[in-house]
Amino acid sequence: MKISTIDLFKISSLEEQKREDLYIGSLDPLQSDERLRLVPAFNQERDTIALVLMLVDMLPSVTEATDFDYFNACAAMRDIGIMLGSLKRHGVEPVHVIPELEEKLNIIGNITDLPPRDTLIHYVRWNPEDARLRTYTGTEDERQLIKSVQLSIHPLYEAILSLNDLYSLPLSSPEFAPLCDKVITEFDGMVQGVVNAKRNVSPQYFAEELRFYFDPIILNDREYLGPGAVEMPVFVFDHILWNCDLEDKMYTEFKKAYVPYNQAMMRDLYSAYEYSPSLVNKVINELIGEYQVSDIKLRSAKTLVKLFNLLKSFRAPHKKLADEAYKHAEKAAYREKGSGGYEPGVLQYILQLNLQALDRLKESIQLYENKQIPY
Ligand code: HEM
Structure with a gap:
């Protein structure tokens, strides 16, 4: 690509991007607002069983994942991501305990045009504010x-x-x-x-x-x-x-x-x-x-x-x-x-x-x- 064509990037202006961030932040496609509030306590107690059960419960079916639009896919990956990082923090490799994760993460990653796991963009730009903020520790x-x-x-x-x-x-x-x-x-x-x-x-x-x-x-x-x-x-x-x-x-x-x-x-x-x-x-x-x-x-x-x-x-x-x-x-x-x-x-x-x-x-x-x- 030529550098002169980079103006095209501005088609989606940064202001638009900020509005999009707020919109993705407002979404809760896995109905996780309530349960994600429990994650800091599970992490503090190193309760990996509770974390695994919660993640299994949150995961969409393959059909549901395939049907996500871009925005819901971004929000879903954000929420799954909190669980991935939490499990890994306690030495649990998420795919080893939940093998079907791989297929679902690949589907969602494809829709978002990002890797098949959460990134800094999910954690920071698409994280909602105040009581809905997703954190690992609540600190x-x-x-x-x-x-x-x-x-x-x-x-x-x-x-x-x-x-x-x-x-x-x-x-x-x-x-x-x-x-x-x-x-x-x-x-x-x-x-x-x-x-x-x-x-x-x-x-x-x-x-x-x-x-x-x-x-x-x-x-x-x-x-x-x-x-x-x-x-x-x-x-x-x-x-x-x-x-x-x-x-x-x-x-x-x-x-x-x-x-x-x-x-x-x-x-x-x-x-x-x-x-x-x-x-x-x-x-x-x-x-x-x-x-x-x-x-x-x-x-x-x-x-x-x-x-x-x-x-x-x-x-x-x-x-x-x-x-x-x-x-x-x-x-x-x-x-x-x-x-x-x-x-x-x-x-x-x-x-x-x-x-x-x-x-x-x-x-x-x-x-x-x-x-x-x-x-
Ligand atoms: C307690 C706070 C922080 C600590 C201890 C910390 C530590 C580190 C460490 C060890 C690295 C090396 C790469 C790696 O992680 O493998 C790194 C890289 C980096 N960190 Fe942080 N970081 C902190 C906060 C921040 C914040 C608030 C920002 C941005 C606002 C930031 C931006 C970066 C960037 C851009 C790099 C890439 C290296 C570079 O461009 O110089 N970090 N950080």
Whole structure:
């Protein structure tokens, strides 16, 4: 797909998407509003038998599952997902105890055009509010974790779409700097999400309890990851801004692992940039190919540095939060891997790559500035 065709993505505007989220949130196709309120107590008591019986009772028949429309399928997967994560938290592989799950999850996953289990989108965007909120633990920490991602996920989508627009502008465009500022304002939602988590989610509780509900489950003879915040498409933002052309095996594998947990719009956007220069390299090339310094280009490039700095303002405190959580983890509960299946060390690795790209941009701006006195 060509990058120029990406405007098509906006057919379903983000406002429409938010309305759709509320609608899916309002649905209860498995009549689970009441019974899901019992889940936190079952989890606290580690009552896996009660959890299995509840899930069996909730499951639609194959015919009912096949007849779900898109919206009801999304809501049904959200509710089944709470049960999957709960069982797995206690070491029970859901399909081992309920074999017919596999066929039903595959049917529902097909209708939603997402994996055959719940994702972060089900857990956060399609989770209803207040008394109907679906949680594993019923704790304020979990509610605040959900809220942290709610604060940031739509602003992140907006930032990605605006970054996609920015990509097609040359540095000489007077629109470059204002649009880049718009991306900055939108991406700030990510920073707010981390601030909220830092204030309201105990790192110790996250490390010792919450993250285990996001563990992968086995389906179709492979693993499917659970609905952790790591599934957010920050990697799509990175991909466009600084790394779709970066040859780094580990980070490329990381990105590819999470692409399928995002909706078609993000998956297509990811593919569209796979063989393109990143925005930062496009900008560096524009700077080094010039013999005269222009104020407008300089301003554009410096605004891009501001955007990079904001990415750092998300990553550095988020890494600190993760480090604190894993430091607090009790020895018994300690595992190297995070909820997304990666070691927490991956955060340092990504941050490092991110800073290297920023340094290259800054160096090329400095060289550019030193060329001549601006006219
Ligand atoms: C107590 C709170 C949190 C802890 C302890 C934590 C921990 C982690 C860890 C260990 C990873 C590594 C990957 C993995 O899980 O396998 C990760 C990745 C990630 N987390 Fe969190 N996280 C927290 C909250 C949040 C919040 C609130 C957001 C977003 C608003 C978020 C967004 C991300 C993203 C986007 C990644 C992918 C790596 C990156 O792009 O740098 N996390 N997190």
